[in-house]
Amino acid sequence: MDILRTVLRNPLGLAVPALTILIVVFGLPTIFFFFVSLNAPEYSLSNYQAFLSRGANVWILIQTIEVSVFATLICLALGYPTAYLITAAPKRARIALTVLIFLPWLTSGLVRTYAWIVLLGDNGLINRTLLDLGLISGPLPLIYGRLAVYVGMVHIMLPVMILPLLSVMQGIDKSLMAAARSMGARPFAAFWRVFLPLSLPGVRSGTLLVFVICLGFYITPQALGGLRDVMLSTFIATQIETSFNVGVIAAAAFILLAIAVVMLSVFGLDLSGKQVHQGQSPGERWTGRVFRASIRSIKRVGDRFRAARWARELYHREGGSNWSGLAGSVFLFVVMTFLLLPGILVVAMSFSGGAYLEFPPSTLSLQWYRSFFGDPSWTGALWTSVQIGLIVAVLSTIVGTLAAYGLDRAPPRIRSSVTMCLIAPITFPAIVVGVAIYFGMVKIGLVGTVTGIVLTQSVGAIAYAVVIVSATLANFDRRLERAALSMRAGPFQTFLRVTLPLIRPGIIGGALFAFIHSFDEVVQTSLVSGFSIRTLPLKMWENMRNELDPTIAAVGSLLTLLPILWLVALYVTWWRARPKGSHVMAQ
Structure with missing residues (x-):
């Protein structure tokens, strides 16, 4: 409990696990890689x-x-x-x-x-x-x-x-x-x-x-x-x-x-352009008093003309509105x-009963789905992706939620800088991130291992979890925490009984996006897998490069319907959490 109180006094301590993974997996290899580009020493x-x-x-x-x-x-x-x-x-x-x-x-x-x-x-x-x-x-x-x-x-x-x-x-x-x-x-x-x-x-x-x-x-x-x-x-x-x-x-x-x-x-940067309005324009420094008076006279005539036009068109129905709505x-x-x-x-062509994909299908069949579920190479890749995705989702959600919770209580400048560091892996080009991580994994001997793939995918998944949970915390009323603390609740009990239920939709959303990121990642995984571990995206990419196997249509159909399940899960989570949140707020 004393350790927790110490950490809460310095909220950035909660971001240490996320920063550690970022630095070890991506930061240090990137620095090393930069020195290699400069032909060090x-x-x-x-x-x-x-x-x-x-x-x-x-x-x-x-x-x-x-x-x-x-x-x-x-x-x-x-x-x-x-x-x-x-x-x-x-x-x-x-x-x-x-x-x-x-x-x-x-x-x-x-x-x-x-x-x-x-x-x-x-x-x-x-x-x-x-x-x-x-x-x-x-x-x-x-x-x-x-x-x-x-x-x-x-x-x-x-x-x-x-x-x-x-x-x-x-x-x-x-x-x-x-x-x-x-x-x-x-x-x-x-x-x-x-x-x-x-x-x-x-x-x-x-x-x-x-x-x-x-x-x-x-x-x-x-x-x-x-x-x-x-x-x-x-x-x-x-x-x-x-x-x-x-x-x-x-x-x-x-x-x-x-x-x-x-x-x-x-x-x-902020390109709002406020500096444009500072000071006088160059023309005003040499324009004479007579010329400025002429400009004001012309402006008054224009103002009267605009006022008359406004009076005529105020209640005049505009023509062409139906056409603009139709065009939109x-x-x-x-x-x-x-x-x-x-x-x-x-999805439609995946049910084709022919020897190749066609639309509309001349006959309906589940042959490509049977081909997928009956081929150990496909089902093995699917099971590998599911296992890695679940591990990445759990790890990224825990670490990302702690980081978002700590950053929400940090000073604005520090919060902005640390957040930018954490989301760098998803804002930089994927191939650059993948190459840097790959050479880092080579150094520590994790190429071709599940651990290496999990760490590689977690760098981006943590960024998604931080962004989504931070967005949820932005709308969180911190007075509820202070009220719980004033009623002699401890920091851990306050987080568990007050904060966690209210930000739970964001945590679940972060977990879903972390899983999606892991399940769909192919560029960085292809480098770190070392051709010894095949996830479902890698298996699909290999078949797309070598042969256009119609079985991919069945896989694509399943992955196309998968986002609907994600959205339903997010909606149900939000819908179930909303009354509880409203109830707490009312109290």
Whole structure:
């Protein structure tokens, strides 16, 4: 009890377990890896020079940035109007649309990539449909090109763009738009001058997240792209498998990491632009008194004109509103179809009774499900993933909850710095994190072991647990704890009887997201597994690279339906906890 009181006086002590795992598994290997890139102990830039001296490497680096930028811009172009339309929708429709955004985000990225392989292939649904309609005479080259890479990346990253935008847009006071309209502003002017500036934090967060994650994309470009669509993550993975030139690998990884850090440092700042309004403009320093008087006269005429127009249009019903509403509904339908249709088609085609996948299935059969559950290699990979996922979820939830609870009581600056360190593994490019952890695991001899995979996946899972539990604690009324302490309850009893029941939905949500992260992780696991341990994602990725086994459709169907169970579990947890929380608050 004395130890607990001592820890609670210094809340950062609760974050020590999480920081220890982060430092040992990711921090120290990253520092070591950085020194390797500098050719320590001689300390030179020869590795960076060797990488940049080859034109092919520079071309891959530029192409990585180019693909990431264009994928981010496409996500922003689709995501911003989608988030805006969802925010403007009625409450029930808004909730339903938000859930539909969550579903593909929670679905395995491998499954979504596989869905596009089936859709875009020469014998895929799109080409066969066009051939059956007589619109084309031969299959279109839709796959293994830049277009397929953009389609796959945007499909995976679009929810990541929409969710931060929704979070910011739903916090904007709608009465501000109404006030602008009441002052005579047209709809577009009200949006441009009022709503858009207030939504820029969401634009910044979404754009930054999408771009940094796209920098480390490996699976989608490898599966959907051609030889000319290689990205830097593919180059790093190939170097590890073939030449194993540690210096060049380290240099390439830190060049990619440097780009991500620069973007996080620059665009993570507050770009509200308040400094623009400080001081006089250059023109005002030389404009004479007569000219300023003329400007004021013109302004008064303009004010009278705007006032007259406002009086005419105040009660005038705007034309075209039905058309704009219809256009918005069509746009939402197209975006939701783009996000959900590939998963739905995989589920439907998994019941095909033919020798290959087809839509619609000519006959219905469970042959691919029997193939999955009857093959020990598939069921063994599934059982391995479940075991590792449960261990990762338990470890990450306990450690992440303690860290979030301690950080919630820490000073703001310290809380911000420590939180940024803890979530670094999910904000940095996945291939860079994976390579650093891999070399760390080589040093301590944990490559090819379950322990090594658990520690590798726990680094990212802890970050998700910290973020979700911290969001729950942000709405927690700490006066309840003080009230319990004033009634002579001890710190441990207060946490167990008051705090824990109220933050339990966040803890369960953190556990679910930690399990999902573990169950879907493939890039870092493929490096640390050492080809001796096969999780379900690794088994799927191996089959996707070697042969397009229709059994993957059955696996994809199961993994597509899995997020629905997660959302139901989260809803039931929240629904059951809400009355108890309300009851405690009422007391």
